[in-house]
Every structure is written in C-alpha cells, then in structure tokens.
Amino acid sequence: MRADARKNRDHLLAVAGAAITEQGVDVSLRDIARRADVGLATLLRHFPTREALLVALLHTSFDELTTKAGEFETSNSPEAALVSWLRDCVAWTTEYRGVTVLMAAAIEDTESALHASCVILRAAGARLLARAQAAGVARTDIDGTDLFALIAALAWLGDQPSLAARADHLFDVVASAILTNPASADTGGTRPPVPTRS
Amino acid sequence: MRADARKNRDHLLAVAGAAITEQGVDVSLRDIARRADVGLATLLRHFPTREALLVALLHTSFDELTTKAGEFETSNSPEAALVSWLRDCVAWTTEYRGVTVLMAAAIEDTESALHASCVILRAAGARLLARAQAAGVARTDIDGTDLFALIAALAWLGDQPSLAARADHLFDVVASAILTNPASADTGGTRPPVPTRS
C-alpha cells in the first residue's frame, strides 16, 4: 500500500472509532469522511461496506474475547468461566451501540465481512458451554447458537436507552436460566416444563 | 372529517398494513403513499409520524392483548396466565417486524404516539406478574419493566432472520427463569446467586 493511502486508512479508522463511540455503528459514512477531511468515495474504496469498516475496527476486540474464553476455560470453574465470559461479551458490545443487529445478520450471511468473526465468537462460547454442560452446571438443551442469540438479545437490551438500566439485572436472570439449578440437578439438567398456551 | 379525507385515511391504513406485513415497520412512507395513489404530504397530514400511523394500525391489537390479560387473570392459574400471556405478546409482535425497537423507545418517551399503549401493556403484564409472585410461582426480584424488557428482547430475537428459529425455544428458557423453580421455593422465590466476574 502506498504511504498516502496507508495514512488515509489509519486516519479514517481513528475518526470512525470516535464517531461510532459518539453515535453508534449507524453513524453516517459521509459524516466520517467529512470529519476525516477525505472524499466519501475514498472511504468506500478502503472499506467497501459498513461491515468492512467495523471488522477493521473490531477485529482486535474479537481476538481478545476469543483469547479470554481460552483463559477462562483453564483457570476458572466451568460455571464461573461461562458466566464471566458471557458478561464480558455483553459488556463489550455496549462500546459499539447497534453492533448487535449487524452481528445477528452476519452470523448466517457468509458474504458479510463480519461473518468469520461472529462464527469464531460463537464457537468460543460453545466450548465454554459444553464444558459447563459436561460438568453438570449448565442446562443441556441449549447449544452455541442459542447462547449467541441470548448474548445478542441481552446486548440489544443494553442498546435501548429505556431498557439499559435493567440490562445488568436481566443478565443475571438469564444467566440463572442457563445454569442448572443445583436443587434440581437430579432432573437431568433441565428445568421443569413451561406451561403451554391455554 | 370530510368524506374524501376519511376515504383517504382508510385506504392509507389498508395499504400501510399490507406494506408493513411485507417489509416491516421501517417500510418507506413514500412507498406507502405511492401504493395508495396519494401524495406523500397527504399521508403525513393524516399521520404526522411513523408512530402515529402505527398506533392507528395497532391500537386494536393492543386492546386485545390487554383484554386477554384480564381474562387470563381470572380463568387460568397464576403461572399459566403469566406465561401464556407473555407468549401471546411475543407472538403478536412477529406480525410487525421491527416494532419492538419502536416500542422500547416509546415506553419512556411521553411524546411518542405509542407511549400510552406501551404503558398500558406494561401495566397488564405487571398485574399478571404480581399475581404469580403472590402465589409464589414467579421470582420476586423482577417487576413490570423487567418483564416488558424481556418480552421486547424475545420479540427482537424473533425479528432477526438468523435467530428466529431459536426464538420459541429461548422463550421457554427465559420463561423458566421467570417462574420460580418449585424445587427451590424454600429459598424465598429467588434463584441461587449468579457468579460474579472473575
């Protein structure tokens, strides 16, 4: 890459990071280009889609979360490792308001620039979940995709200004559902059935 | 209202309902006006905001859900009434893809045309929750706002194409968290504590 192009790219990333922190991931790309004193077409040439720009900004975070999953796996109890990692995932998304919707779309869209990162994240969660299930401390009727969906839903709650105040508490509520209740462990790791529609 | 205005209004509502069913609540208002063979400004004069248009379309549904809450309260067990009503709420939102975000925004925005309906819905859920809590079948550390947030999160899951397949199952998971586990009823209606961060 030519030196001037590299400089433009780095500057665009710095400006984009600031803009997203302020306004969320839906911030106008035109606005980012303006703030970077660069033509909009230049931004689009470096990052052809919004997702491509986000990948460049977030890949470090994704790596950190994946690494952390591995560390928790060896240094914490199966239960604490799973819950702590889930908490870290949800907490991380709050730095990028609106990213949850894009991640939910990317997990099944192999064309999305975010796809690979989302799949890796799901796999990391699935490993921690399987370990907890094997230890008998997590319900066995959910898998990595369910876990990904629950993280996304809790992250989405944190994104909504009117609901964000309850996000932490509701994380605990959902976490309690994922973890097998020790008092009912003899039922095979699942909850009592939920009543069906009347 | 003049006869021609009434006719325009009714026609706009019919077209808007069809358009939203197809494309979700974010459908272009210009597109609705075009399909109704009416000027965009005419649509905006009848319904000054997207929320106002939605209220006109949804107020019947809101009323039905509120009525149903009252019926469940007298004809079902506290546990079945709460869960069945929650299920109905989530199922209803799937007919209006994207409405969850607007409802989350409206619940705390007294200026929103959707505000009153959302508050009424929350109150109906709060009554069913209080009844279940009094009967000892629902955890006592959540309130109507938590319930509203959980419904919204589950409805949001159903809105995401990649996660929708898990929405029903995850509803059961979350419902199991709301309902007190009979095996641990002696703990006072709350779950065992969730491990905190490592």
Added chain:
DNA sequence: ACCTGAACACCGTTCAAGT
C-alpha cells in the same frame, strides 16, 4: 495507484399553491 467531485436514486420534512 490513489483520490475526488458530481450525478444518481433514495429518504422524511416542509410549505406555498391549488381545489
């Protein structure tokens, strides 16, 4: 190679002008 202004097809908002 890399950058950019300009044209394009969209969006919701507003309002003066019509009937």
Added chain:
DNA sequence: ACCTGAACACCGTTCAAGT
C-alpha cells in the same frame, strides 16, 4: 378543509476524470 408538487437537506452507490 383537504390535497399536492416541488424544494430541501440528508443518505449510500457509482464512475468518469484528475494527480
């Protein structure tokens, strides 16, 4: 009263023209 076209300020996409 009610309706509407047109102007406005935005958006992301695309590309011919510049350096």
